[in-house]
Every structure is written in structure tokens, then in C-alpha cells.
Amino acid sequence: MALLVQKFGGSSVANVERIAQVAAKIQRFHRAGDQLVVVVSAMSGETNRLLDLAKQISSTPSPRELDVMVSTGEQVTIALLVMALEKAGVPAVSFTGWQVPIRTDSAHGKARVLDIDGAHVRQQLDAGKVVVVAGFQGIDPDNSITTLGRGGSDTTAVALAAVLKADECQIYTDVDGVYTTDPRVVANARRLDRITFEEMLEMASLGSKILQIRSVEFAGKYNVPLRVLHSFQDGPGTLISLEQENSMEQPIISGIAFTRDESKLTIRGVPDTPGVAFKILGPISAANIEVDVIVQNVAEDNTTDLTFTVARLDYEKAMDILRKTAEQIGARDIAGTTSIAKVSIVGVGMRSHAGVASRMFEALAKENINIQMISTSEIKVSVVIDEKYTELAVRALHSEFGLDVPTVAHA
Amino acid sequence: MALLVQKFGGSSVANVERIAQVAAKIQRFHRAGDQLVVVVSAMSGETNRLLDLAKQISSTPSPRELDVMVSTGEQVTIALLVMALEKAGVPAVSFTGWQVPIRTDSAHGKARVLDIDGAHVRQQLDAGKVVVVAGFQGIDPDNSITTLGRGGSDTTAVALAAVLKADECQIYTDVDGVYTTDPRVVANARRLDRITFEEMLEMASLGSKILQIRSVEFAGKYNVPLRVLHSFQDGPGTLISLEQENSMEQPIISGIAFTRDESKLTIRGVPDTPGVAFKILGPISAANIEVDVIVQNVAEDNTTDLTFTVARLDYEKAMDILRKTAEQIGARDIAGTTSIAKVSIVGVGMRSHAGVASRMFEALAKENINIQMISTSEIKVSVVIDEKYTELAVRALHSEFGLDVPTVAHA
Numbered sequence A, B: 001m002a003l004l005v006q007k008f009g010g011s012s013v014a015n016v017e018r019i020a021q022v023a024a025k026i027q028r029f030h031r032a033g034d035q036l037v038v039v040v041s042a043m044s045g046e047t048n049r050l051l052d053l054a055k056q057i058s059s060t061p062s063p064r065e066l067d068v069m070v071s072t073g074e075q076v077t078i079a080l081l082v083m084a085l086e087k088a089g090v091p092a093v094s095f096t097g098w099q100v101p102i103r104t105d106s107a108h109g110k111a112r113v114l115d116i117d118g119a120h121v122r123q124q125l126d127a128g129k130v131v132v133v134a135g136f137q138g139i140d141p142d143n144s145i146t147t148l149g150r151g152g153s154d155t156t157a158v159a160l161a162a163v164l165k166a167d168e169c170q171i172y173t174d175v176d177g178v179y180t181t182d183p184r185v186v187a188n189a190r191r192l193d194r195i196t197f198e199e200m201l202e203m204a205s206l207g208s209k210i211l212q213i214r215s216v217e218f219a220g221k222y223n224v225p226l227r228v229l230h231s232f233q234d235g236p237g238t239l240i241s242l243e244q245e246n247s248m249e250q251p252i253i254s255g256i257a258f259t260r261d262e263s264k265l266t267i268r269g270v271p272d273t274p275g276v277a278f279k280i281l282g283p284i285s286a287a288n289i290e291v292d293v294i295v296q297n298v299a300e301d302n303t304t305d306l307t308f309t310v311a312r313l314d315y316e317k318a319m320d321i322l323r324k325t326a327e328q329i330g331a332r333d334i335a336g337t338t339s340i341a342k343v344s345i346v347g348v349g350m351r352s353h354a355g356v357a358s359r360m361f362e363a364l365a366k367e368n369i370n371i372q373m374i375s376t377s378e379i380k381v382s383v384v385i386d387e388k389y390t391e392l393a394v395r396a397l398h399s400e401f402g403l404d405v406p407t408v409a410h411a
Helices: A016-031 A046-057 A063-070 A072-087 A119-126 A152-164 A197-205 A213-221 A276-286 A312-329 A348-352 A356-366 A387-400 B016-031 B046-057 B063-070 B072-087 B119-126 B152-164 B197-205 B213-221 B276-286 B312-329 B348-352 B356-366 B387-400
Strands: A003-008 A035-040 A092-095 A102-104 A113-116 A130-134 A137-139 A145-147 A168-173 A194-196 A226-230 A238-241 A255-259 A262-271 A291-298 A303-311 A333-337 A340-346 A371-377 A380-386 B003-008 B035-040 B092-095 B102-104 B113-116 B130-134 B137-139 B145-147 B168-173 B194-196 B226-230 B238-241 B255-259 B262-271 B291-298 B303-311 B333-337 B340-346 B371-377 B380-386
Touching: A003 A016, A003 A152, A016 A035, A016 A072, A016 B046, A035 A072, A035 A119, A035 A152, A046 A063, A046 A072, A046 B016, A046 B072, A063 A072, A063 A145, A063 B072, A063 B092, A072 A092, A072 A130, A072 B046, A072 B063, A072 B072, A092 A119, A092 B063, A102 A152, A113 A152, A119 A130, A119 A152, A130 A152, A152 A168, A152 A213, A194 A197, A197 A213, A197 A238, A197 A255, A197 A340, A213 A226, A255 A387, A262 A276, A262 A312, A262 A340, A276 A291, A276 A303, A276 A312, A291 A371, A303 A312, A303 A371, A312 A333, A340 A387, A356 A371, A356 A380, A356 A387, A380 A387, B003 B016, B003 B152, B016 B035, B016 B072, B035 B072, B035 B119, B035 B152, B046 B063, B046 B072, B063 B072, B063 B145, B072 B092, B072 B130, B092 B119, B102 B152, B113 B152, B119 B130, B119 B152, B130 B152, B152 B168, B152 B213, B194 B197, B197 B213, B197 B238, B197 B255, B197 B340, B213 B226, B255 B387, B262 B276, B262 B312, B262 B340, B276 B291, B276 B303, B276 B312, B291 B371, B303 B312, B303 B371, B312 B333, B340 B387, B356 B371, B356 B380, B356 B387, B380 B387
Parallel strands: A003 A035, A003 A168, A035 A130, A092 A130, A102 A137, A168 A226, A194 A238, B003 B035, B003 B168, B035 B130, B092 B130, B102 B137, B168 B226, B194 B238
Antiparallel strands: A102 A113, A137 A145, A226 A238, A255 A340, A262 A303, A262 A333, A291 A303, A340 A380, A371 A380, B102 B113, B137 B145, B226 B238, B255 B340, B262 B303, B262 B333, B291 B303, B340 B380, B371 B380
16 A cells, blocks of 8 residues: 555646546556545646636736636646546545645745645545645745646645655656657657656756656655656556666666757857856846856967857847857857757766766767767766757667667566 | 725626726726725636536536535636736735635535634725625635535625625626616616615515525625615616615505416315315425415315415426325315416515505406415515416506606616
């Protein structure tokens, strides 16, 4: 008998048929003797319908009132799911955020969880009930309803799992787990049985949008084992936890992440004085543009070249700013391109294995792929390359690091 | 400067345009210096949409969960109205039932208000804000959301007005006041400036469906002046209060009510023994059929005839029961008809005026309208007549009791 927190997102509860399917799945766990807390999102489309109503009234609606309104989406789902569970003979009860209560700060629309009182939930669990909790919402010190922002239902689930000391927090999605890379690019990409929190964070921030980064950070902080599963297919999914895989054949690399959403800007021939990086990047940040990879080289003539990447959407704006900066600081010229891709290898195995980066560079060189920028962290190496080589690079690296062949038995 | 509680129903907030119109109306009161508590219902159609969703899941949904779901309708409206008020430059804040809090018993779907804490509302009023409260909902001793049942928003408004000792509780509707009778039947029916709680109760229960009976009872009990007004037309409406009109020409009759929703059943030649009425009507009540007018006569041969009316929808069912009863108790025969109408004159003036009933009967006799049944209360006389004479009877009585001509100046 385990205590499980399960989270079903908007597409898993999109209509009454799917809600009935979710109820049937929960019923199986309940019959097996598990204690269950189920966190649900609004039926898909509902949050946008409500936001649209608000927009019709005001272009700048009060954040407090937006939360009052938007939070009704999950409130409807919890009631419907409990009805479906009761119809299936499973005793259940619903809780809104304030009924738990899930206490947050007052940052409406993006509130942070401060504290959860698990007593009421525990009481209902002990009474043999499945407890269905509205995701994405809480209550602030003034008794106002708050929402945690998009993807906040994942955070609700993880936070509840932490407070209740659940055995596992299961996130049900439209994929059956975390893959070594995007299966649409590499046909024999492989579902990972396990991955660490750190690896998942690097994978998530690099474009594998299965889980909200915030909820993975949260899970890591409180060591809540997270499992990604498919809502309507059976399977073991992928377990995200603190520990590495207990396998003799520990893989060095867990996955290959990539993104085509970036663009590259270069400023050349800048007189190399202290604080030059700040002079160049300060105005970019001030315009609310996030800078990702940064590379700086000092040339022999005592000038410096600086290259950085920003989201492709911000490219034009960033170029305008950079042009003005170049004039002010007397740079030689600027250049930029949007046809780049960033490809990364991610794996905690890197820590204990030397030469992983050079093995990556060699694999790319074999395919005649030129590397434009390099950025490294403890468990990740990223390269920026010409966009047209994206698939080729991902496949080459997937193969080079042995990800095509399962290294552990499937459960 | 007055403290007003205003209630706008579902059709007054049916869409964003109407919500903006309601906001504009509230703005005028706010500018005039009034303190305002505004109670709103769900946008029309929303409650039914939600109930329909529940029905798709289960034919017997849990009443607790139905309330969790249905209460979201008003929660959306309060947020939208506050947004519209803020856009119009009126500071405002929303409260759900539990945020007030409005404490009720646990009878989900038809909860009764136990207690309202007015402190939070008062605090916001004192801060210069319009307080927008979700109608129809509350919270029970277990912290579960409850609803007060259909029409419950009127009750919310009256209860808040009582607790806050408001100067007036204004109910905005799709009519501009209470009329002496249905204007569709009597073209020169007149809007009443004032009416007493008692009279309104008799008018409401007889088919003038402007206000929920329960909220009028509530208002009378706590002596909250109620005013019925049109949501989108200006005008003084009708004030419902404890006092009669302060006019020299006090009208004896305030209005003529009528209903065609009833049917009449008769059982004849029943041996007249004690308890015979119970033997006849007991089985009817046991079948959950409400009996309205009852008339019993004892004939010379020591048998009795009993005639009663029930809702037309229940006619067939009631006849079946009566047939069985007739056999059991040895009655001579039974009869029935659905082509009847009940016409009533209502007025507190009856208390101090003798002969009102006979004046009514005389007026009907003049028109050759045969009276089938008579029922009287302290401030009401009802007659059952052939349905085809309904309009004729209402017009004759409207004229006879001087309701065609205004007896007080219009405001």
C-alpha cells in the first residue's frame, strides 16, 4: 500500500469521457489498496475561455479578480471527477485550494506556495477516500484566491506529495515517459526508465516540455520521486529521482536535447576594457530579453569579440539595441543570424567520465558539422550549430553515446 | 448617503455588454456617495450548462460536489463585474460565499443561511470600495461549499442587507416593479409604489414570480425594505416594506393575482365519519402532491362531498389515487377537471374593511361568472372559476377595486 499523488492535466480531463477514463484508472489503484491524492487541471480550453471573457471586459483586468475567475476551471473539474469516482463506486471528496488549504504569497497569477496544511487531506485519506484537489490554486494571507501560473498544477502535486511524504508523485501526460531525445527526430529514441532531477532540469529547459521546470526543482528540493506516465496507456513511465540508475552499465549521457528557438548575435572589435560584457549585455537585459549562451574571445589587437544567443522572437529587438551599443562603445561591426540550433548532451555520468565533451566534438566533426559556440555545465555540454544540421547532429550524438540501444531492461 | 444592497440576476449579467451596463448603473450610485454591496447570480444559462455537464457524468451526482461545481457560476460573475467596475474607475472587490463568510447548514442545493459575518464586507465598504458578493452560495460547518437553491441570490441579498442594517435591498429584475395584476391581461394594470411584505407573499405565491417567496419572508422577518426595480430602465420601482401606503386614499385591495396551473378534483357521497378528510387527502400528500384549496360540504343524507385543487401536472396521478380511495371508503363517485383558474384579491386593507369578499362575489356575478370554490385568508380571497372566464374576472375585479386609476402620485 503506497501513498500516491497523481496529477492529470487539462487534456486528460478535456471532456466527460476522458474524466470517466481517469476515474477508471484511479479505481484500479484504489482497489489495489493505494491511498490516493489526485490533482487536476481545468478542462482544456476552459482557462482560455475564461481569460477571453475577462479580456472582453477589460484589457487590464485586476490580477486578484482574474484569479477568482480562472480558479473556477479547476473547481469544476474536481467536482466532475469526484462524481465520476463515486459513480464507479470509489469514495471520494474534492478540495479547492483554500479548502486544503494551500497557502501562497499574494503574487496573483504567479503565486508561490508558502505552506500546505495536510491535516484535512490526511483525515479524508484515513477515512478511505480518494482526495481530489484543484491544481494551480491557493489562498493568500488576506484570504484571496491565488493561482500559481501556467503549469501550476504540477507544482500543486509535487508540493502536496512533499507535505504528505507521498511514496511517489505521478504526473500523467500525453507521452509515456521521458525520451533520450525527440522521437520525431530520432526514430529509435528510447524511453528512459530513470533520470535524475538535475538531468530532467537540463532536459526540460532545453525544450523537452513534459514537466514544468519549477515542479522538478521543487521535487528535487524535497526529494519527491516524480514519475511521468501516459494518461491513457499503461506502462512504467520514467521515474525522476535523486539517485542514478543502479546499473552496471551506467550510461554517461542520458539524453540529447535541442532547440531551434534561438538566434545568435555577434559584436566584433570591441576595445577590451573592464566591464565591456556588462556594457554590451546590460541594455539587452534591461529590455527584458533573456540571454542564453555567451562566448567572449580576446583577439591579439587587444579588442574583443562577444557572441550571444537570445530567443528568436527577440532577435530584431536585440539587434537594434546592439547596433546602438556598438556605436557608443566604438565596436568594429555587428552580425547576427536566426538560422542556428543548440544541441546539448545531458547526463550526470559526465561527472565521473573525462573526455565526454571532446567525444561529442569528434562525433560532430565526423559529420562535417561546424561548431559555432560551445557552452558547458557540470552535467551538460551545449553546442550552437547551423540549423540545417540539427537532425544530423542529434542522430549522430544519439548513436555515439549508445542511446539507440537500451542499456537496462524495460520494466 | 445610504447603505444599499443591490441584487442583479442572471439575465442582468447575461453577457459582457450587460455586465458593463450594470457597472455603469452602480457607478452612478457610487458617485452619489452611496455605500454599495452588490449581489450577483451566474450569467444566465451558466448554471444549466454546469448541471448538464454533471448529468453527463452521473444521473445521481453527489450534492456536495454539485455545489462545488455550480457555485463557480457566480464566482465568474463577481470577478467580471469587479473588472468592469474598476475599468469604470470604481474601486471594487469581490467576495465568494466563503470569503464573506455566509455560514449555512449542510443541506446541499437548498441550504439555509445560519449566520453572516459582516466584518470583512464592512471593512471594504469603509475603505471606499463597492463589495461584489456571489449570490446563492455559502459555506457549511465542515468548510464545504453550499448553495441556497434556485433564487437563492435574492436570499443572499436580503440576508446581507439584514446583517449590515442596509437602508434598502434593491432587487433588479426584468420588470419595473410589482403590478396590480398581470399587464398582459389588464392593459391598464398599474405599478404599485408600495406594497407590504404580507401582500407580496400572497401575490408571489399566487403566480407573480418576481421575487422568491423565501427572500420576501426573510425581508419581512428582519424588516429589510425591499425594492423591485428594472435593471436597465430608470424608475422608482416598487417598495416592499412593513408599512402600508401613507395615503389618505388607502386602497383596500393592492392587487389581483391569478393562476391557471391548477386542476380540481371532487369526491362525492362519502359517508361522513370523523377523519374522512384525512382518509381522502392523506394518500394524495403521501404521493408528494401538494393540495391547495380544499372545500368540504355535508349533505342532508349524512354524506359529504369534498373538492380540492392540485397542480395541473399532478392531475392524472391524483385522480388515480382518488379513484382507489373512493372504492375503499365507499364514495358514490368522483369527478375532476383541468379547465379551472384561481383568481385572488390581495390587500391588507381587507383587515379594516368589511364586505370585501361579498363585493368581489357581486362583481363576478354581474359578469355571470359562476364561482366553483371559495377560499379566504386574512388578507386574501380566492375563487376557483371556469378557466375561460379568467381574463374577464381579473379585469372586472381590477376595475371594481379601483386599481385602474392611480391612487397615489407616481414618483
